[in-house]
Amino acid sequence: MRKKSWMKIHTYLSLFFLxxxxxxxxxxxxxxxxxxxxxxxxxxxxxxxxxxxxxxxKAALLELLNTHHLKIPANQEVRFIKGNPAIGNLAYSASISKDSEGKPTFRVVERSLYGVLLLMHKSHGTQFSLLGFKLSAFDIFAIGFGFSLLLFYLSGLIVTSFCKRDRLVSFGILGLGVVACALAVYVSI
Known part of the structure; x- marks a missing residue:
């Protein structure tokens, strides 16, 4: 492929995954x-x-929501999280669980946009089975984003012809990056 094609791949994937x-x-x-x-x-x-x-x-959760004048979640399918009943989704949920002292507690969580996005980052969205894996729609794009990061670096190196003029310096900086990454992992363990 020509450099111009690599530049287009780099640009369009970068914009899509921004x-x-x-x-x-x-x-x-x-x-x-x-x-x-x-x-x-x-x-x-x-x-x-x-x-x-x-x-x-389900009846208990809905009754508690009504009694306390709280919003009823659109998704009322009961699912059990660590044995505790819950309805709703990542953005708004109601559950009954035991607190740290073992006493039952009714809990309603209305998350911020940040909270929802963090749960997407941690792969906690509504999941379905695809090729034997449990994935959410966000997970599929996240995997595509991961592969695109590799393409971004590859296409960037091809477009610049791996810094023809400063190849030795470029390899030196790459080596420093490898050493810095290895040391950061080692020191953080």
Whole structure:
């Protein structure tokens, strides 16, 4: 392929995946700085006397939401997370679980956009089976983004002909990058 074709691949893939790169950059830095998926979320917790009986989880959740004048999630399919009933999605959910003392608690979480995007980054979206893997739609694009990052570097190196004039310096900087990455992993273990 000619350099011009590599430039187009580089440019168009870069533009297409720019929103994904921003999501990963913002949520990655936020997560490292301590901002979790429930940061900036509205959370309501109400202690309960007991857990609902098996088969009555949906009715109990809906009754609690109505009693406390809270929004009913669009997705009312009950799923069990670590044995605890929950309805809703990543953005808005209601659940009943036991707190740190073992007492039942009704919990409603309305996440911020950051919280939802962080959960996308961590691959927690609604998942379906594809070729034996459990993936969300975001996961599929994330995998495409990962492969595109390799293409970005490859196409960038081809377009610049791997810095013909400064090839020795370029290889030296690449070597420094390898050493810096290896040391960062070693020191962080």
């Amino acid at each position: 929103p994904f790169a921003l999501v990963y950059a913002i949520t990655g830095v936020g997560y490292i700085c301590g901002f979790q998926q429930d940061s900036f979320a509205n959370i309501y917790e109400i202690p309960l006397d007991s857990m609902p009986e098996r088969g009555q989880e």
